[in-house]
Structures are given as C-alpha cells and as structure tokens.
Amino acid sequence: MSDNTLIIHHARLTNREGLWQITIKNGLFISIQPQSDSIVSGLDAQGGLVIPPFVEPHIHLDTTQTAGQPAWNQSGTLFEGIERWAERKAQLTHADVKERAVKTLKWQIANGIQHVRTHIDVSDPTLIALKAMLEVKQEIAPWVDLQIVAFPQEGILSYPNGEALLEEAVKLGADVIGAIPHFEFTREYGVESLHKIFALAKKYDRLIDVHCDEIDDEQSRFVETVAALAHKESIGKKVTASHTTAMHSYNGAYTSRLFRLLKMSEINFVANPLVNIHLQGRFDTYPKRRGVTRVKEMLEAGINVCFGHDDVFDPWYPLGTANMLQVLHMGLHVCQLMGYQQINQGLDLITYNSAKTLHLQKYGIEEGNPANLVILAAENGFDAVRRQTPVRYSIRHGKVIAETKLAETTIHLSKSESVNFN
Known part of the structure; x- marks a missing residue:
C-alpha cells in the first residue's frame, strides 16, 4: 500500500x-x-x-467561548443574549476572535465535523470579526471547509449604515448573505431588508441564510417573504431559513397554506434544537411551548431541513462541546422523531440534509x-x-x-x- x-x-x-x-x-x-x-x-x-463527515450548518464562531463575559445571560432569552454580546463585542480584537474560533473549530474537527457554516456579526463599523474569520477560513482550509455568513446581528435598516456594512462584508469575501427581519424595528423594515439581501445576492452571486422568525410571536411570518422571493428568483436551493421558531406557534390553517409555498420554493431550513429549546418559551407561564420549528412535518412534506448547534458556550447557550450527536439527540426528542426508522435515519439531519443546505458538491x-x-x-x-x-x-x-x-x-x-x- x-x-x-x-x-x-x-x-x-x-x-x-x-x-x-x-x-x-x-x-x-x-x-x-x-x-x-x-x-x-x-x-x-x-x-x-x-x-x-458531519456538517455544521449554523454556528456563531465569532461569539463562541464568551459565556459569562462580561456577564451571564440570567434571563435565558434571545434578547438578553444580544445585549450581553453587544457588551462583549466592544472588547473584540482580531487575535481574540481568531483564538476563540480556532479553539471551537478544533473541537469540531475532533467530533468529525469537516464542513461548517458560521454566521459572523457585521453590525460593527470595523468589521473586525469578519476580517479575522476570513483569515481563519484560509488557515483552517486543509481540515475544514468554512462558509462565512455576513450576519447583520442588529439589523440592516435598524442599525446605522447597516446596509453599507453588509455589502462591504460581501465585497471582503463573505460567502453567504444573512438577515434578521424579526429584529428590525418594524415589520416593514423586516420585509424591506429581505428584498435588499435578495438583490445583493443576485448582484454578487452569493447564497442566502436568514435568521428568520426566531421568536415565539405567531404573527412573525417573514418566512413567507423569504420563500416567495426565492420562488420568484428560482434560487430556492441556494436559500436557507434558519430557526423559524415562530412556526411552532402558527395556527393549522395558515401553516397548511404556508407549506404549499415552502415546498414550491425549495428553500432549506435549519433548526437548532439545543438553543431553540433553551431560548424559546421564556415569556410563557404554563404550558410552555417547545419553540422548535416543524421538523417532522417538513420531513414528511419532502422539505429539506437539518440540525445545527447555533451556539457553543456563549451568551445564548452556556454549554456545548460541538458534538453533532448531542444536537441530533435533543432534536429527535423535542421534534418527537422517536420511531425506530426515524432515529435510524436521523444521521441524515446532520450529514446529507446539511450538505444540501450548504450547497456542497461531491459529498x-x-x-x-x-x-x-x-x-x-x-x-x-x-x-x-x-x-x-x-x-x-x-x-x-x-x-x-x-x-x-x-x-x-x-x-x-x-x-x-x-x-x-x-
């Protein structure tokens, strides 16, 4: 040999x-x-x-390894997590971002992950995290294929110069364009932000991955706009809606109509079971909703859906070792995918389905x-x-x-x- x-x-x-x-x-x-x-x-x-190899379709490597810095997220809500991160973001350095990201990437390598899509906060005039992660992408390439999402954590229209920063991030080398419509100041801003990223993706030939409807509000329905735009442009296979936790709370009549559009659009979905089950339902008394999107129904409808971590030891999730089997274990439980065949085929949710979401070739x-x-x-x-x-x-x-x-x-x-x- x-x-x-x-x-x-x-x-x-x-x-x-x-x-x-x-x-x-x-x-x-x-x-x-x-x-x-x-x-x-x-x-x-x-x-x-x-x-x-395992595929990590959704993680924030710029925020990883920062849990408790400068303070812990005591409420366990998405919104306090954003506040804590804003405090930590003020202390970022180029070396700090690289050191923490590489540490978690090594955990991922040890756990059999070879393809990663990471969302990087570009609500920052210096774009310091993005520039650091572009270097990491090149340095880690022999062992991991890294996709970088330009993620406007604090909004595109609701953050000063947000649109310009997003486009600058794409020019610098981001592979994927993100958005966060449910966090924009108004619904109108949210819809407009989606139109802007689809135009930007067309201009620069990029993939799209939207933090979409990550809230328990059943009136948060930006996923229909994502799907409609993807269908109109015939680019659904290059578009991902991440989280969509509000879908957990949609009424049956609306969901039935929505699923027709989702199927037609061919967009991809990422659920993040560990983080979604932790962050959602925080404003409920009892019963408390699980807040994970409709994974079982998507699988039954032939819609591509996969599982990701979202966070590892940061303001939104204080635990984690970057082990995809932990993600799958939680996801199968909370999505009630516990039949023998559902469990036996579960590895697809962290391999083939994720590869399709990342638009990987020859996988x-x-x-x-x-x-x-x-x-x-x-x-x-x-x-x-x-x-x-x-x-x-x-x-x-x-x-x-x-x-x-x-x-x-x-x-x-x-x-x-x-x-x-x-």
Whole structure:
C-alpha cells in the first residue's frame, strides 16, 4: 500500500448489508466493494459505521467561548443574549476572535465535523470579526471547509449604515448573505431588508441564510417573504431559513397554506434544537411551548431541513462541546422523531440534509468523490444515537485528521466485568 492509498476494512455502510472494503487513492474513493477474504494492510473499521463527515450548518464562531463575559445571560432569552454580546463585542480584537474560533473549530474537527457554516456579526463599523474569520477560513482550509455568513446581528435598516456594512462584508469575501427581519424595528423594515439581501445576492452571486422568525410571536411570518422571493428568483436551493421558531406557534390553517409555498420554493431550513429549546418559551407561564420549528412535518412534506448547534458556550447557550450527536439527540426528542426508522435515519439531519443546505458538491461515500468520512463505533444510525458513540476516525482526502480511543468501563460486583452498553 503506497502513501497515497488507504484501504479501510470491515466497514458498515448505511442502507447496505454486510461488511465493506473501501479503497482510497490520491484523496478519492476509487472502490467500494464487499469485504474480501484477503486482507492487506490498512485501517480496520472493526465493524464501525462509515458515513460522510458531519456538517455544521449554523454556528456563531465569532461569539463562541464568551459565556459569562462580561456577564451571564440570567434571563435565558434571545434578547438578553444580544445585549450581553453587544457588551462583549466592544472588547473584540482580531487575535481574540481568531483564538476563540480556532479553539471551537478544533473541537469540531475532533467530533468529525469537516464542513461548517458560521454566521459572523457585521453590525460593527470595523468589521473586525469578519476580517479575522476570513483569515481563519484560509488557515483552517486543509481540515475544514468554512462558509462565512455576513450576519447583520442588529439589523440592516435598524442599525446605522447597516446596509453599507453588509455589502462591504460581501465585497471582503463573505460567502453567504444573512438577515434578521424579526429584529428590525418594524415589520416593514423586516420585509424591506429581505428584498435588499435578495438583490445583493443576485448582484454578487452569493447564497442566502436568514435568521428568520426566531421568536415565539405567531404573527412573525417573514418566512413567507423569504420563500416567495426565492420562488420568484428560482434560487430556492441556494436559500436557507434558519430557526423559524415562530412556526411552532402558527395556527393549522395558515401553516397548511404556508407549506404549499415552502415546498414550491425549495428553500432549506435549519433548526437548532439545543438553543431553540433553551431560548424559546421564556415569556410563557404554563404550558410552555417547545419553540422548535416543524421538523417532522417538513420531513414528511419532502422539505429539506437539518440540525445545527447555533451556539457553543456563549451568551445564548452556556454549554456545548460541538458534538453533532448531542444536537441530533435533543432534536429527535423535542421534534418527537422517536420511531425506530426515524432515529435510524436521523444521521441524515446532520450529514446529507446539511450538505444540501450548504450547497456542497461531491459529498458522500461514492466512488469518485473526495475521500472525506468518519467512522463511528456503531452498527447503524440507531446505535450511534442511542449510545452517543464517539468518532473513532475522521478522514479527510484519505488522511486521518482525528481519532478517539474508545473508553472502557468495568463494574466490580460479585465479579469484575466490562460494560459497553450494547
């Protein structure tokens, strides 16, 4: 076996029976065949599940690792989080942003993530975070594909020179254009902001990812404008509506009409279960709404939807280790996707569906594709979710970039015995 060739033995694949042998050469998958009896040197998957790398479709790497700085979000609301971040943002330096972002990116790499879309706050005349993250994007490229969203955290029309700052961010190199219509001063501002970003995306040929209706107000319905504009321009596959937590509170009659448009538009959706279940419902007494968008119904309607983190250890979410299986575990619970097949297919919500949202090309375990994959210590998706199994290996372009040694647990009762939760 040459330095440019890697053979993976005894691998399990989703939707395929038995064990498989995967041959990688010059960074590409060149052969995926049933396991042969003759074994040459290579990497033994030991019956582990081989899947494409995890995809993080929504995270804020400029805010990560800042929880409690300068103060904790005591109310647990989105709006106090924005206030706390505004205080911390005043202390930003170029080096500070890079150091924190790279720390979390290393956590992501360790957890098998190789594709990341990060929203970067551009409600800042200096654009300091954006400039730092553009450097990080280049430096981390051998290990992670990083998409940068120009995110107007404090609004486009409601923040001084917000529109000009957004366009400047795009000129500097942002890959995706964001908006936050529900945070604009008025509904009219919100709608106008969406028209502006669609025009900007057309001008610069960019993707769109909107923080949309992240509020418990059932009257927040900007997603219909996003979908209508995407349908009009025939660019739905390049458009994402993130959060849409207000949809949790829409009445059935409106939702039925809305879903027709969503399906026609072909836009993508990102739910962020860990953060949505934490931030939403804060103004309810009882019963408290879950505040997560209608993931189950979207899947049933054939609408592309995926799961993201949103935040890791910052003013909006005080926990997190950048582990996508934790996100999936929470999402399956709160969206009531707990049937066997729903759980077994759940990995799609953090792999293939997310890749579609990011508009990734040549993603997946297929001959001719780049040899990017992770090996989970699991037999199938159900097993991976139930036991929250670690990523044994993360492989990028045929090279191992992360590996985890499996833990061993022994109990000492009348005799000592190992426990592996199988």
